[in-house]
Amino acid sequence: MGENMLEVEIAGIKMKTPVIAASGTFGFGLEYTDFIDLNKIGAISVKGTTLKPRAGNSGCRIAETPAGMLNSIGLENPGAEHFLAVTLPKLAAYNVPVIVNISGSTVEEYGELAAMLDVPGVAALEVNISCPNVKHGGLVFGTDCNSAASVTRQIKKSTKKPVIVKLSPNVTDIATMAKAVEEAGADAISLINTLLGMAIDIKSWRPVLGNTVGGLSGPCVKPVAVRMTWQVASAVQVPVIGMGGIMTGQDAIEFLLAGACAVMVGTANFVNPRAMETVAAEIKEYLLARGLKHVSELVGQVRV
Amino acid sequence: MTLPKTVEEASVVEHVWLSNQVRKLVLYAPQIAKEAVSGQFVHLRVADQIDPLLRRPISLSSADAIDGKISLIYRVVGHGTERLSRLSFGEIVDCLGPLGQGFALDAVRPLLIGGGMGIAPLVFLAECLRPAPIEILLGGRTKEELFWTEIFKDNCEQLHITTDDGTLGTKGVTLDILPELLQHGKFDRIYVCGPRPMMEGAAKIAKEFGITCQVSLEAHMACGVGACLSCTCAGKNGKRHKICSDGPVFWAEEVF
Ligand SMILES: Cc1cc2nc3c(=O)[nH]c(=O)nc-3n(C[C@H](O)[C@H](O)[C@H](O)COP(=O)(O)OP(=O)(O)OC[C@H]3O[C@@H](n4cnc5c(N)ncnc54)[C@H](O)[C@@H]3O)c2cc1C
Numbered sequence A: 001m002g003e004n005m006l007e008v009e010i011a012g013i014k015m016k017t018p019v020i021a022a023s024g025t026f027g028f029g030l031e032y033t034d035f036i037d038l039n040k041i042g043a044i045s046v047k048g049t050t051l052k053p054r055a056g057n058s059g060c061r062i063a064e065t066p067a068g069m070l071n072s073i074g075l076e077n078p079g080a081e082h083f084l085a086v087t088l089p090k091l092a093a094y095n096v097p098v099i100v101n102i103s104g105s106t107v108e109e110y111g112e113l114a115a116m117l118d119v120p121g122v123a124a125l126e127v128n129i130s131c132p133n134v135k136h137g138g139l140v141f142g143t144d145c146n147s148a149a150s151v152t153r154q155i156k157k158s159t160k161k162p163v164i165v166k167l168s169p170n171v172t173d174i175a176t177m178a179k180a181v182e183e184a185g186a187d188a189i190s191l192i193n194t195l196l197g198m199a200i201d202i203k204s205w206r207p208v209l210g211n212t213v214g215g216l217s218g219p220c221v222k223p224v225a226v227r228m229t230w231q232v233a234s235a236v237q238v239p240v241i242g243m244g245g246i247m248t249g250q251d252a253i254e255f256l257l258a259g260a261c262a263v264m265v266g267t268a269n270f271v272n273p274r275a276m277e278t279v280a281a282e283i284k285e286y287l288l289a290r291g292l293k294h295v296s297e298l299v300g301q302v303r304v
Numbered sequence B: 001m002t003l004p005k006t007v008e009e010a011s012v013v014e015h016v017w018l019s020n021q022v023r024k025l026v027l028y029a030p031q032i033a034k035e036a037v038s039g040q041f042v043h044l045r046v047a048d049q050i051d052p053l054l055r056r057p058i059s060l061s062s063a064d065a066i067d068g069k070i071s072l073i074y075r076v077v078g079h080g081t082e083r084l085s086r087l088s089f090g091e092i093v094d095c096l097g098p099l100g101q102g103f104a105l106d107a108v109r110p111l112l113i114g115g116g117m118g119i120a121p122l123v124f125l126a127e128c129l130r131p132a133p134i135e136i137l138l139g140g141r142t143k144e145e146l147f148w149t150e151i152f153k154d155n156c157e158q159l160h161i162t163t164d165d166g167t168l169g170t171k172g173v174t175l176d177i178l179p180e181l182l183q184h185g186k187f188d189r190i191y192v193c194g195p196r197p198m199m200e201g202a203a204k205i206a207k208e209f210g211i212t213c214q215v216s217l218e219a220h221m222a223c224g225v226g227a228c229l230s231c232t233c234a235g236k237n238g239k240r241h242k243i244c245s246d247g248p249v250f251w252a253e254e255v256f
């Protein structure tokens, strides 16, 4: 019993569980095949892909902080061509939806990337308009409603794939951003990307990260992420995918109750490479224990 | 090449102090012990809670496929290693590994050069290179750090030592006496693990002498399996290397 209780469909993407690998924390999935069966996870959002290869930021790129971490990877990736030629064919061996997370520095570049990736084997695009680690690009789209909307429109014009827009938490009013991208045609919204943060080494008086500032993730961001997921889910009609600090099924259930139809697991993969399996199993246990038949019965049910 | 990796609940078999800051931890981890090669590391979850959150990478100082034990030699430097140092006999630690690519073991007349905690992986390397005749060059700050001599004495022909303060061996750093050692011309390979300037310096000297050189790099890392790209470095011709999964061991010319 309970065979299909975790199955969900979001913007046409059919998933065996509502637990998805968050971009940048699970590589291209292939790095984790020794630990976890890719066929059993909801979907994989692959490492942020750009038009041209990127080497990323220099210096120290991660710092541990209380119950979390800062990163300033700076979107290192081998570029879209390499992804299409080398990585995507390897992922075809697995029965798991592949979501390609994309970043660009101009509206046109986002469009070009989206067109390139409109190929079989790609289940959807996740648009990173919110990377805090790239100087020219990313964050400006993510913090301005008009730019976020024009990126979304451009991408919608360039692809037939479902488009998930990933929001930055580094804004004053997240619901307004969500409404702007929904109106521009986003098929789903995911949030949150990392929160801009900083750590200082008090021995050397220097920032710990080579890039001075970086993105905060992990359990410490969860309350902020749950709040934003709730605000966005209350403001839009399109499905919402929630993330930020999920380590356990209990954490994921908070996001579902807040209104997310699915969740992404990020930093937890570093701590436990089987985290997504555990999160899904714990959601199922919770449903069974409460006599619920399907995960959708939790979505948006927070009693406020 | 990808070697099989696992997450193993390892139990503490032995945990002893080697100096007032350095501990040796022996774990029963048969799956990791069976697969491990020298130069690889394990990624330890030092506490079953969210702080400290990330795993800590520690090199294998030995791995025995027969008795299923692995040993780690580590310095207590911060939050995570302090937690690790509290583990006692029989306790369980979540161990991810073995990770990374190890040393090439085809040397005929190797010289192993280590500085600071970079000496730890050389213990396993020395064991694996036997019966080749091995010489070792160790550098430390003072004689207190060189408890290593005891560890190596049965696994090498000759041990050369430098200390910054001259309390043991030659006063100075390893690079001061390296050219002289290579002068004999009998080594065909050096293996170096230690602070970056030492590795770069040794690689340069090796090149002058026409000797092949492997180095073991270190960087802050989160996943340990090549996914997060925290630990990448620039290689030759614009190539990018992931220290955790393409390394930590590299041929010097790949990375310097
Ligand atoms: C491949 C590899 C093998 C290693 N092998 C050994 C070994 O055999 N023995 C040994 O004593 N040490 C070794 N180290 C260094 C060891 O990982 C760090 O000393 C340890 O992570 C420090 O953790 P902490 O919480 O005590 O220190 P903190 O400074 O509190 O750590 C904060 C964060 O920084 C990271 N960090 C701090 N110092 C280092 C460092 N030097 N390298 C990488 N990450 C660091 C930690 O992992 C943690 O995420 C190795 C490192 C690498 C990358």
Ligand SMILES: Cc1cc2nc3c(=O)[nH]c(=O)nc-3n(C[C@H](O)[C@H](O)[C@H](O)COP(=O)(O)O)c2cc1C
Residues within 6 Å of the ligand: A022, A023, A024, A025, A047, A048, A049, A071, A073, A075, A101, A128, A131, A166, A192, A193, A194, A216, A217, A218, A219, A221, A243, A244, A245, A246, A264, A265, A266, A267, A268, B228
């Ligand atoms: C090392 C690292 C790299 C990341 N890279 C990307 C990326 O390329 N694109 C993206 O949209 N988000 C990226 N993220 C953000 C995560 O996908 C996620 O939004 C964030 O970490 C919050 O979730 P978590 O707390 O579960 O990690 C990255 C996060 C980390 C920790």
